[in-house]
Amino acid sequence: MHRTGELYGQFQTLEQQKESSTLGMWIFLVTEVLFFGGMFLTYTINRHQYFTAFGIGSNTLDIKLGTINTGVLILSSLTMAMAVWSAQVGKKGLVTGFLIATLALGTVFLGIKVVEYKQKFDHHLIPGHGFDVWYQVDNTKPETEMGKKLLDDEREELHKATLTDPDIQSHAQLYFSLYFAMTGLHALHMIVGAGLLIWLIKLSMRGRFTPQYNTPVEIVGLYWHFVDIVWIYLFPLLYLIDRHR
Amino acid sequence: MSEHSEHIVSPIVYMVIFFALIAGTTVTVLAAFQNFGQFNIVIALGIATAKATLVVLYFMHARYSPRRTQLVIVCAVFWLAIMLALTLSDYQTRQQHLSRIVPPAALYRA
Amino acid sequence: MQSQLPLYPPEASNFAPHVDALMIFITSVCVFFAAGITIAIIYFFFKYHRKQVDAIGVPIHGDPRLEAAWIIIPSILALAMFAWGAVVYVDYRHTPSDTLDIYVIGKQWMWKVQQPNGLKEINELHVPVGRNIRLILASEDVIHDFFVPAFRVKMDVIPGYNRYNTMWFRPTKAGRYHFFCSQYCGTNHALMGGWVTVMEPTEYAAWLSGSGAGGANPVAVGEKLFAEKACITCHLANGTGRAPSLNGLYGAQVLLAGGATVTADEAYIRESILQPNAKIVARYEPLMPPYQGQLTEEQVIALTEYIKSLRSQPVPVKGSGIAPVRGDETAPAPEKR
Amino acid sequence: MSTAPLVPEHELPDTHYLNATYGSGRSIRAWLLTTDHKRIALLYLASVTVFFFIGGIFATMIRIHLLTPGGALVSPETYNKLFTMHGVAMIFFFLIPSIPAILGNFLIPIMIGAKDLAFPKINLLSWYIYLIGGCFVLYSFGTGGLDTGWTFYTPLSSIYSNSAVTPAVIGIFINGFSSILTGLNFIVTIHTMRAPGMTWFRLPLFVWAHYATSLVMILGTPVVAITLLLAGLERMFHLGFFNPSMGGDPILFQHLFWFYSHPAVYIMILPAMGVVSEIIPTFARKPIFGYSFIAASSIAIAVIGFFVWAHHMFVTGESTYAALAFSFLSYLVAIPSAIKVFNWTATLYKGSISWDPPMIYALGFIGLFTIGGLTGLSLACLGLDIHVHDTYFVVAHFHYIMVGGAVMGYVGGLHFWWPKITGRLYPKALSRFAAIVLFIGFNLTFFPQFILGYLGMPRRYHSYPPEFQVLNVLSTAGASILAVGYLLPMLYLFWSMRYGKVAGPNPWPATGLEWKTDSPPPTENFHVTPVVDWEPYDYRNRPDLGLAAGGPLAPAHGDD
Numbered sequence A: 001m002h003r004t005g006e007l008y009g010q011f012q013t014l015e016q017q018k019e020s021s022t023l024g025m026w027i028f029l030v031t032e033v034l035f036f037g038g039m040f041l042t043y044t045i046n047r048h049q050y051f052t053a054f055g056i057g058s059n060t061l062d063i064k065l066g067t068i069n070t071g072v073l074i075l076s077s078l079t080m081a082m083a084v085w086s087a088q089v090g091k092k093g094l095v096t097g098f099l100i101a102t103l104a105l106g107t108v109f110l111g112i113k114v115v116e117y118k119q120k121f122d123h124h125l126i127p128g129h130g131f132d133v134w135y136q137v138d139n140t141k142p143e144t145e146m147g148k149k150l151l152d153d154e155r156e157e158l159h160k161a162t163l164t165d166p167d168i169q170s171h172a173q174l175y176f177s178l179y180f181a182m183t184g185l186h187a188l189h190m191i192v193g194a195g196l197l198i199w200l201i202k203l204s205m206r207g208r209f210t211p212q213y214n215t216p217v218e219i220v221g222l223y224w225h226f227v228d229i230v231w232i233y234l235f236p237l238l239y240l241i242d243r244h245r
Numbered sequence B: 001m002s003e004h005s006e007h008i009v010s011p012i013v014y015m016v017i018f019f020a021l022i023a024g025t026t027v028t029v030l031a032a033f034q035n036f037g038q039f040n041i042v043i044a045l046g047i048a049t050a051k052a053t054l055v056v057l058y059f060m061h062a063r064y065s066p067r068r069t070q071l072v073i074v075c076a077v078f079w080l081a082i083m084l085a086l087t088l089s090d091y092q093t094r095q096q097h098l099s100r101i102v103p104p105a106a107l108y109r110a
Numbered sequence C: 001m002q003s004q005l006p007l008y009p010p011e012a013s014n015f016a017p018h019v020d021a022l023m024i025f026i027t028s029v030c031v032f033f034a035a036g037i038t039i040a041i042i043y044f045f046f047k048y049h050r051k052q053v054d055a056i057g058v059p060i061h062g063d064p065r066l067e068a069a070w071i072i073i074p075s076i077l078a079l080a081m082f083a084w085g086a087v088v089y090v091d092y093r094h095t096p097s098d099t100l101d102i103y104v105i106g107k108q109w110m111w112k113v114q115q116p117n118g119l120k121e122i123n124e125l126h127v128p129v130g131r132n133i134r135l136i137l138a139s140e141d142v143i144h145d146f147f148v149p150a151f152r153v154k155m156d157v158i159p160g161y162n163r164y165n166t167m168w169f170r171p172t173k174a175g176r177y178h179f180f181c182s183q184y185c186g187t188n189h190a191l192m193g194g195w196v197t198v199m200e201p202t203e204y205a206a207w208l209s210g211s212g213a214g215g216a217n218p219v220a221v222g223e224k225l226f227a228e229k230a231c232i233t234c235h236l237a238n239g240t241g242r243a244p245s246l247n248g249l250y251g252a253q254v255l256l257a258g259g260a261t262v263t264a265d266e267a268y269i270r271e272s273i274l275q276p277n278a279k280i281v282a283r284y285e286p287l288m289p290p291y292q293g294q295l296t297e298e299q300v301i302a303l304t305e306y307i308k309s310l311r312s313q314p315v316p317v318k319g320s321g322i323a324p325v326r327g328d329e330t331a332p333a334p335e336k337r
Numbered sequence D: 001m002s003t004a005p006l007v008p009e010h011e012l013p014d015t016h017y018l019n020a021t022y023g024s025g026r027s028i029r030a031w032l033l034t035t036d037h038k039r040i041a042l043l044y045l046a047s048v049t050v051f052f053f054i055g056g057i058f059a060t061m062i063r064i065h066l067l068t069p070g071g072a073l074v075s076p077e078t079y080n081k082l083f084t085m086h087g088v089a090m091i092f093f094f095l096i097p098s099i100p101a102i103l104g105n106f107l108i109p110i111m112i113g114a115k116d117l118a119f120p121k122i123n124l125l126s127w128y129i130y131l132i133g134g135c136f137v138l139y140s141f142g143t144g145g146l147d148t149g150w151t152f153y154t155p156l157s158s159i160y161s162n163s164a165v166t167p168a169v170i171g172i173f174i175n176g177f178s179s180i181l182t183g184l185n186f187i188v189t190i191h192t193m194r195a196p197g198m199t200w201f202r203l204p205l206f207v208w209a210h211y212a213t214s215l216v217m218i219l220g221t222p223v224v225a226i227t228l229l230l231a232g233l234e235r236m237f238h239l240g241f242f243n244p245s246m247g248g249d250p251i252l253f254q255h256l257f258w259f260y261s262h263p264a265v266y267i268m269i270l271p272a273m274g275v276v277s278e279i280i281p282t283f284a285r286k287p288i289f290g291y292s293f294i295a296a297s298s299i300a301i302a303v304i305g306f307f308v309w310a311h312h313m314f315v316t317g318e319s320t321y322a323a324l325a326f327s328f329l330s331y332l333v334a335i336p337s338a339i340k341v342f343n344w345t346a347t348l349y350k351g352s353i354s355w356d357p358p359m360i361y362a363l364g365f366i367g368l369f370t371i372g373g374l375t376g377l378s379l380a381c382l383g384l385d386i387h388v389h390d391t392y393f394v395v396a397h398f399h400y401i402m403v404g405g406a407v408m409g410y411v412g413g414l415h416f417w418w419p420k421i422t423g424r425l426y427p428k429a430l431s432r433f434a435a436i437v438l439f440i441g442f443n444l445t446f447f448p449q450f451i452l453g454y455l456g457m458p459r460r461y462h463s464y465p466p467e468f469q470v471l472n473v474l475s476t477a478g479a480s481i482l483a484v485g486y487l488l489p490m491l492y493l494f495w496s497m498r499y500g501k502v503a504g505p506n507p508w509p510a511t512g513l514e515w516k517t518d519s520p521p522p523t524e525n526f527h528v529t530p531v532v533d534w535e536p537y538d539y540r541n542r543p544d545l546g547l548a549a550g551g552p553l554a555p556a557h558g559d560d
Ligand code: HEA
Pocket: C029, C033, C034, C037, C073, C074, C075, C077, C078, D151, D265, D266, D268, D269, D311, D312, D330, D331, D333, D334, D335, D337, D338, D339, D341, D369, D370, D371, D372, D373, D374, D376, D377, D379, D380, D381, D385, D388, D389, D390, D394, D397, D398, D401, D402, D406
C-alpha cells in the first residue's frame, strides 16, 4: 500500500488509523489474557492439590530479589507512562529519555531473573532428571551459626512436608515446572517488549513522535503495562505461598 | 469522532499511582508473613487485583478510553472468569455422589 | 440378533430400555424437524421457481411472531430432551447400595477383572443376571474406557492415585455380549475388548466356586496384608490405637480436620492408603506413612476389600473418625481447629 | 442458462488485482510479498487446498482399510496415524482457515467498502505463520506421523506415544497465532473501516458471521495454544502438568483443550452460515427473512458456544452437577442455530428461486447441517451420550456438520464468488451435476455411520467385529462417490480460470457492495470510495441491478 507521510494507504484519516491500532493492541491483549489464563488455571488446580509442595517450592525463592524486581517493573511502567505523556505534550527529548529509562529497567529486571534462574540451577531445582528438593539442604556448608540454624529449620520443614506429601519430589517439580513456564513466558514477553522499545527509541531519536503522531509509543506502552500486570499476579502466586511458617 | 480525542493524564497522577503500586507491593509482602489461614491467598489476590486495576485505569488510560475499549477489557475479564469458574465448578463438586448426599448439620461427632 | 441389519444392539440391562426410549424420542423430534425443513425447502423450491429471468421475490423482511414461535417451540422440546436425559443420567450415577463389586483394571491393551472372591479374569467378565453390579475402574497407564453396548453403559478409566471411576448396571438377559475399550489408548486400542457373560445366579455361583482356583479371596489376602504391612500396629480394632479403627468405615461419613466430611468410598480408602495425608481424619495426627509405590494395584484392592469387609462389625465407641448414623442430635458440633 | 438474466457480453477490466503491477513488477515476489488482501486470499486458497488433498487422501485410506473387519490396508499403528493426521490436517489446516482466510479475507474489505484490512502486513504475516505451522505438521507427517488422535489426550500424547507428536504440537501452536491475527484483523477492520453509510445493520450477514467467528478466534485460540505448549513441554522435558504418575491431572488437559475446541467448531460453521445467508437471498431474489435475528444469533452462538465445552467429557467422571449444567447449556446453544435454519427456509417463501449451482450447495447445506445439528442434540443428551460417546455416531454427527455443512458452504461460497475472484464463470450444468454427486456420495458415506454408532462400534478402531461389516462397506462405497464429487469442482474451477466465460461485475445479480466493483476488482477495490444508501438484500429499490423491480412487483409466479 502507498504511504503518505504517517498515514498508511488503507486508511482514510490519521484518526481512523490511530483508532485501529489502539483497538488492535487491546484485542491482542485480550488474547494474551486468555493465553496466560490457561496457565493460571493449571496453576490453581495443582496448587490446590499439592499445597505443601508448592509451599516448599515457593519458600526456596528469593523474596528479596522478587520484591525488588516487582519494584523495578512498576517503576518501568511509570517511565513508560511518562514517555507516552512526553510524546503527547511534544517534549521530544523527554520521550527518548523515558524510553531509554524503561528499556534500562526492563533489562535490570531480566538480569535479576537470570540471577534467580542461576540459583535454581545451582540448587538442582530445574525440573528434569537432576531435580532434587533435598539437594540444597544436603549440600550446603553453612558458615555461621545463624546459617546452620536456618538450614536445620529447612531440613525440618522438608521432613514434615515429606510426611504429608511423600511424593514431594514430583509435586515440587510440578511447582517448578509452573514457575519456569510462567516466569519464562513472562520473560519472553519482556524480551519482545525490549525489542519494541529499541525500535521506538530509534524512531524517537529521529524526532518522529509529535502530539499528532504518537500511536506507536502509546500501543507499545499498552503492551508494556500488560506485561507488568502479569507480573503483579505472578509475584504473590509464585513467591508468597505459605511464607508465614 | 471527537469522542476519541485523547485525554492527557498529568504526571502527578502517574506519580500517585506509582506510589500506590509500591505501597500495595509492600503490603502484600508483609501480609504474606502473617498467618491469616485461608485468607492469605485472598488478601494477596485482592491486592494484586487492585494494583492491576490501577494500572489498567491510569497507566493504560482505560478510564479515559472510548466505551468500546472498556468493553474489550470487560470481555477479557469475563472470558477468563468463564474458563476458571466453569472448570473449577467441576473440580469442586466432583467428590459428591448424588446417591450419597446427606444433610450436613449435626451428623457427626468429632 | 434381531435381523440381518439390526438398528440397535440387544437390550440386556436395566438401562437399555430407557436409553432406547430416549433415542426414539429424540430421533422422532429430529426426524420431525429434518423432514419438515426438507419438505418445506423442496416445496418452496418448485412452487416459487423463477418463471421469468428478471423476476424478483416478494420482499418480506420478517415476522416477530414467527420468530417467537420458532424460538419457543424448539426451546421447549430441547428442555424436554435435557430433562429426560438428565433423569436417565442421574440413574446412571445413582449407585444402589446393594451392589456386587467387581474391580476392572485397564492397561495397554487388556482388561484385568477381579471378581469379589478374588477370581481373576482377563478380557472376560462374568456377571449374574438380575443383580446390581458395580464396576470399580482403575487404569495403570493411559485413559481407557469400558463400554458394553448391550448394557448401554460406558465409563472412562482414568489413571492417577486418587481416582477410581465407578459405574453400575443390572443385567437383565443372560447371554454373551461384546465389550470394548472406547477411549483411544494407542496402537491396539481396537483389540482391547472382550466378552461379558451374563449367567443365571446359580450358574454364576457355580462358576465362581468351580473355577475358583484362579486366586485367593481378596478379603483374606487383604487381611494378611493388613498384618504384614503393619497397618494393624496402629489401626487397632477397638479404636484405642494411634489411628482410627477401620471397623464400619466403609460407606460412613468421615469428619476431617478442618471440619469437612467425606464419604468413605473406595476412592477415599484408596487415597487414605496411598496418600494418607491428603485428607486427615479429625483429631488424629498425620502419622500414617504413605504407601504410594509400595503396594501393587492388586494389593491396594485387596486391602480395600478387607477394609470394606469390616463393615458389618460394630463401630467402636470412641476415637473413630467415623460419623455416627444420622439423627444423633446430641452430638456436639465439630470443633474448629 | 435459460434462467439467467439477459446480460450483455462482458470484458475483463484492463487492470485488476491479478495483473496489476506492484512495486516489484509481476514477478512471483510480487505475490509472496503482497499486502493486498485479495492476493493473500489466493495464497491461502492454494495452501489450504493442499491440506484438503492431504486430509482427503488420508480419509480415503481410512475408508479402504475399513472394508474388512480385520483391516484391509495398513498396520494398526499406521491406521491410528491415518485418522490422527486426517483430523489434524482437516481441522487445523483446512477447515478452520478455509472460509475465513480465503473468502473472508477476500470479501470483508470489499463488502464494507474499505481499501484493505486494517493491518495488511499482519495479514501477510498470518499467512506465513500458517505456512510455518504447516511445515512443522508436514514434517511430523513425513517423519513417521503421529498417533494420538486429533484431541491429543494426555497422558497418551505427552508420555506414552512414541510417534512424532512434538513437531505436530509445535506446528499447531504456531498455526494458532495465524488464526488469532486473522481474527484480530477482522474485528478491527469491521469496527473502524466501514464506508460511509455502512452502518452495523447494513452489514452483510457474511460480515456478521465473520465478526462472531473472529470473537471465537481471539478468545479461544490462545487457550489451546498454551495447552498444547504445556503438553509439548511435558513431552520434551518430562514435566508433570497432565501426567498422573507425576501428580498431574489428565482431565485438566481435556478441560483446557475443549475450552477452545468446542468453540472452534463454531469457527468452522459460522462462516459457512454466513455464506449461506448471502446465497439464499441472492438466488431467491428477496430480502433475507429476519435479518437482525440471523445477525444476533451469530453473536449468540459465539458467546454461548463458550459455555458448553465439557459436553465432550460426560463419561470422564466429571462431576454430575457439572455434567447437568453443561448439558443444559448445550441445548441453549442449539436455539440460535435453529433460528437461522428457520429463517433461511422462510426466505424461500414467495421468492424467485433459481437453481444456480451456489443455490444447490446452499440448500444442501441447510439439510445436512440440520441433520448434523439435530444429532448433536442426541449427543448433548446426558443419558444418551453415555451410550454413543466415542462411537461412530459421533463421527457421523461431526462429518454431517463439518463436511455436509461447513465444506458444502465453503464449496458453495467458492462457486458464488468465483466470478468475482477470477472474473470468469464455470460451466453451470457440470457444476450442478457435481453438487448432486457430492450430496448423494456424502449421505451414503456418513448415514450408515449413525447406525454403526448406535450399534456400538467405537471410533478409532482399526479392526472391528464382523457384524459391522455391511454398513462399513456401504460407507466406503459412498466415500468413493464423494471423492468424485470433490474432484469435479476442482477440475472445472481450475479450468474456468483461463477458459471460462467472462462474468462481468454482477453475474447473478446480487445486492452486496462487492458486486458493485469490477470482476476481478482493482487493487484498491473501488475506483471511488462507495457510499452506501440501501438496505441489505434489497431488490426492490435497486434499479441498478437491471431487474424488473422498482414499481409494482413483477409477476414472479404464474399462479398467484
Ligand atoms: C462444525 C462443527 C460442529 C458443530 C457446528 C457442532 C454442533 C453441535 N455439537 Fe458437535 N461435535 C463436533 C463438531 C461440531 N458440532 C466434533 C468435531 C465433535 C467430535 C470431537 C471429537 O471427539 O473428536 C463433536 C462432538 C459433539 C459432542 C460430544 C460427543 C461425544 O464425544 O460424546 C456433543 C455433545 O453434546 C456435541 C453436541 C453438539 C451440539 C448440541 C451442537 C449444536 O451447535 C447444533 C445446533 C444445530 C441444530 C440443533 C440444528 C438446527 C435446528 C433445528 C432444525 C431446529 C430444531 C431444534 C431443536 C428442537 C432444539 N458435539
